[in-house]
Amino acid sequence: MSRPDNDFTTQQVDENDYIERLVELIRKAERGEWPQLPKIVGWRMTVYDGESVTLSIVDNKLGDVYGPPTARSSLSGGIYLIWEDNKRTNSSLDRRTLDEFEERLLEWRLSAFDEEYGPAILEPQTYPEVPIFDEKIKTLVEGDTTLFFQILQQGYKELRASEIEFVDARASAGSQTNYIRNSKGLDVSFDSTSFSFSFSADRIYGNGYSKRRIYPEGEVERVLEDIKVTTALLKKAGKYTPNPAGDRVILQPGIAGSFWNTYVLSNIYGSAVANGQAAFKLDDFKQGKQILRSDMNLVLDGLRPYELSASRLTGEGIPGGRAALVNQGKLVTPILDLKYAGITGFPPTLSGGSFIEIDEPEKTSLEDLIKRVDKGLLVYSLLGMHTQDGTSGRYSVGAPRTLVVEGGELKGKVKATLSGNFFDNLKDERTAFAWDPYEDNPAMEMICQVIIEE
Amino acid sequence: MPKTLRVEKYSAALAALTKRAAELGVYAIGRVQDGQGRSLSINNGRLESINTGSVVGIGVQVFTKEGYTSFVSSDQVTPEVCRKLVETAARLAKSASGFGTETNQAVFEIESNGIQTLATDYKTLAETNYDAQVKELQEANARTKGYGNNLSVRSRHSVSDAHWRIVRSDGTDISFDLPTGLASHYLTIPGGPGSQAVSVGATVSGPDSSVLLGPEYQERLELRTKKAAGLAQQLTTAPKVKGGHYKLVIDYALAKGLAHEAFGHASESDGMETSILGKGGKMRIGEKMGAEIVTITDGSIQGDYAYQPISANGMPRQTVEIMKEGVLMAGLADIFSASRAGLSISGAERIEGYRNLPIPRMTNIRITVKDPVPFETRFEEVTPAELQSKLQESGFLKEGEQMLYLAGYTGGQVMPKEGDFVFNCVAIYDLSQPEPLLCQPAIFSGKVLSALNSILGGLGPLYLDAQGTCGKGGQSVPSSGGSHSFIVVDRNDNVFIGGEA
Known part of the structure; x- marks a missing residue:
């Protein structure tokens, strides 16, 4: 493909040539052309060749030294080798791997180890054709930054006109070619793209867009309107007297997702489960233990078009797809790569992002859920979630941007500390969910202990 | 004896970078990274992984005389690529000026820091023996398992040896290394009837594999791990504190x-x-x-x-x-x-x-x-x-x-x-x-x-x-x-x- 005159990319090597040359070198090692080394009897590799363009506003300054127009390009990847003595090697790949191949091969052998339960190389499978590429984004990455300036300048102007003192923003586009190969004949290459923009007002509240395709018409305006309205609400001081027996607290979708990731998802990874480092034991999965209320489900889904989580296959060659991790509140399977599939006896998990799904006759909107709350809180940000012990279920987190809900209406902001046990919240009959049409996961209402910091 | 820095070999590429910047009338800062790393993980006695990796690349920031700026990066550090990176960055900065981007001319007011090499003498990865690392981590993992009942232990050790070289249009050309090493144990006690699962960690850090293999670090990690294990056992049934000011x-x-x-x-x-x-x-x-x-x-x-x-x-x-x-x-x-x-x-x-x-x-x-x-x-x-x-x-x-x-x-x-x-x-x-x-x-x-x-x-x-x-x-x-x-x-x-x- 010809490049425009203002091409930002700097590649000097044809990447398809890179992968083919690397495969050829590995095949030489399979044939034993380095007699001082054992032969390679199995291998798999992934190579990602990517380019991206970014522009930022930092503290009202467009394209200044902390957020200038930026163009990046790099090639990266990983390789897994099985030697004839069954030792295994795991290493990263970079552009110099080709030129330094012999040196790398010797180092790979030095780092080879006896991997108990080391997986075999997977036969090629059928992989889904999920849309993850937008030609329009590729054009942006190759040279035209006008759209970035337009988005950021529009947002800056509108936000500053609505009593917002400091605006931070970022727009970014990326394009990548993915190569996945293995010694059993897997040979898949495909392009993917990403596009995102975000704005933050007075470091109080932010919102944005992030998908594998260009934003739909009206999306910038919708995001800016949400920021203006929510920031104004979060700037008004509120008052709240907590109930010592617990308060109704609504977690905005992103916040609810953060709780689920810390306390549910992190306890479902195969390595943690199999090694006794998760809240859930392997037997809990075998027995389908009820860990959530029976209307709650957690799925992996790689088939949602243009989502960042959309996936055709993993580097190991496991296809993208849709799989239940928790079904009707019962544990179904840990998230397993090939090795932990072998260790646990469960099949490897299809590739994709995690989503919360609720069995409900009718979806409640977040707006309606707020209207139903006489006295409670709506949480917009958390401080300290990354410091929590996810295995215990316990939480004690700061919630500095929290709106008081009174009589179904949003009142002023308070600073709260939330504490409780999330596993208990997920079994509680009073826990409720509600949906924002622009979010993939639901908001969540739960009862927890609240302390208001004056 | 100070180690030889791998970034020495990029002199021709960096000379091409500053020369092309001068030809285009822009000020350039080039940052070359040549890093190597190794990490090991033992999980409940089983050697889970040995990962190795390297990273090489260059970031180039340019400033026009008016102070308009841009940044480009590539994983190729050759004279040809460096020249092209400067050209791309200069074009980006100049075209961005048309959109009213911010200027910053501070870089024109600093003086050259000259040509320097600051290399440490800590162990390189080539001097670090895989077998010794695996053996010690396995033994440390086994010892830690013995510090409590029903303890699950994941032990990790990582060493990174990043070499850097920074050049500027004012003649500054400084090379240095940023070596790091970590050894840690992550302990989990599963929950049971009336008790909750608890996870705690113990870590020591330093400049190289001595964090795992050196006696002083070993002793420190051991003491921290014993303390963490004791704490984990007691925390499973510990009460909550009342929130407030103390x-x-x-x-x-x-x-x-x-x-x-x-x-x-x-x-x-x-x-x-x-x-x-x-x-x-x-x-x-x-x-x-x-x-x-x-x-x-x-x-x-x-x-x-x-x-x-x-x-x-x-x-x-x-x-x-x-x-x-x-x-x-x-x-x-x-x-x-x-x-x-x-x-x-x-x-x-x-x-x-x-x-x-x-x-x-x-x-x-x-x-x-x-x-x-x-x-x-x-x-x-x-x-x-x-x-x-x-x-x-x-x-x-x-x-x-x-x-x-x-x-x-x-x-x-x-x-x-x-x-x-x-x-x-x-x-x-x-x-x-x-x-x-x-x-x-x-x-x-x-x-x-x-x-x-x-x-x-x-x-x-x-x-x-x-x-x-x-x-x-x-x-x-x-x-x-x-x-x-x-x-x-x-x-x-x-x-x-x-x-x-």
Whole structure:
């Protein structure tokens, strides 16, 4: 493909040539052309060749030294080798791997180890054709930054006109070619793209867009309107007297997702489960233990078009797809790569992002859920979630941007500390969910202990 | 003997870069990274993985004479690619000027830092034996399993040897290495009827594989691991503390967290316009900001996990007394925002990798207090009862007074604009009981200035190896710091322990 005159990319090597040359070198090692080394009897590799363009506003300054127009390009990847003595090697790949191949091969052998339960190389499978590429984004990455300036300048102007003192923003586009190969004949290459923009007002509240395709018409305006309205609400001081027996607290979708990731998802990874480092034991999965209320489900889904989580296959060659991790509140399977599939006896998990799904006759909107709350809180940000012990279920987190809900209406902001046990919240009959049409996961209402910091 | 730096081989590429910048009439800063790393993981006795990797690339930032700027990066460091990178960056900066982007000409006002090589003599990866690493990590994992009943143990060891070379259009050409090493155990006790699962960790950090293979580090990791294992066993059934305002004693790792989250970030020059330590964009130098006994210092220490002798823009890293005896003295400033924040350049720029833009940030930050109470017992061996007794003896804990001891740092977060911080601990001991009562951890939050004004004193010698990772600006870089063994913080209405209502 010809490049425009203002091409930002700097590649000097044809990447398809890179992968083919690397495969050829590995095949030489399979044939034993380095007699001082054992032969390679199995291998798999992934190579990602990517380019991206970014522009930022930092503290009202467009394209200044902390957020200038930026163009990046790099090639990266990983390789897994099985030697004839069954030792295994795991290493990263970079552009110099080709030129330094012999040196790398010797180092790979030095780092080879006896991997108990080391997986075999997977036969090629059928992989889904999920849309993850937008030609329009590729054009942006190759040279035209006008759209970035337009988005950021529009947002800056509108936000500053609505009593917002400091605006931070970022727009970014990326394009990548993915190569996945293995010694059993897997040979898949495909392009993917990403596009995102975000704005933050007075470091109080932010919102944005992030998908594998260009934003739909009206999306910038919708995001800016949400920021203006929510920031104004979060700037008004509120008052709240907590109930010592617990308060109704609504977690905005992103916040609810953060709780689920810390306390549910992190306890479902195969390595943690199999090694006794998760809240859930392997037997809990075998027995389908009820860990959530029976209307709650957690799925992996790689088939949602243009989502960042959309996936055709993993580097190991496991296809993208849709799989239940928790079904009707019962544990179904840990998230397993090939090795932990072998260790646990469960099949490897299809590739994709995690989503919360609720069995409900009718979806409640977040707006309606707020209207139903006489006295409670709506949480917009958390401080300290990354410091929590996810295995215990316990939480004690700061919630500095929290709106008081009174009589179904949003009142002023308070600073709260939330504490409780999330596993208990997920079994509680009073826990409720509600949906924002622009979010993939639901908001969540739960009862927890609240302390208001004056 | 200092190691030979791999970045020496990029001289032709970097010469091409600065030459092409001069031809195009732009000022360029080039940052070459040539890094190698190795990590091992043992899980409950099983060798889980050995991963190796390397990264090579260059980031190029250019400035037009008017101060318009742009940044490009590539994983190819050849003369041809470097010339093209400068051309692309110059074109980007010039085209961006048409959209009214900000200018910054500070780079034209600095003088060359000359040609220098600062290489350490720590072990390279080529000198580090895989078998020795695997054997010791396996043995350490097995020992740790024996420190409790039903313990699940994941042990990790990583070594990184990154070599850097920074060149500027003013003739600066400085090469240096940033070696790091970590060894850690992560322990989990599963929950059961009437008890919750608990996970705790123990870590030592330093410059190379000696963190695993050196006897001094081995002993330190062993002591920390035993302590963590004991704590984990007791925490499964520990009660909760009641939320509220307390007089506190915090260990040196939490003090590092307080210095880093509550104060250090607010002293960084790039955020001074919205920082609690700034006014009208200038740092409030000369104002009293903390208790008169308190001094806060940031500076790089060779052999430390966060060692950074030269900034990502090729400036020498200064040791900065940010606050001296309660008075704000200086900030952590880079080339680009020092002047507008009213500060001197302190070489504070750091980056995660060649693809990133430098921002001012901490290295090793520490709190020291005037006339600390002598407490020579080794930190890892101090029991809560011994600490309680020392606090009573030194007058910090009076009879009938409520006081909590927060032990072990698990991370924190800050909002410099409001001066709000939170951080968390592994465990809390209620020292107002006749025997210290172990309680579940709870979030520690508050206002920066209130916390600093409430420091009453310190106990014991300085410990500066509290290691962590700072995530400012989405870039992860090693951080570290500490204080005396323990710091006492008075009860304050703006410093709060979360917990039961």
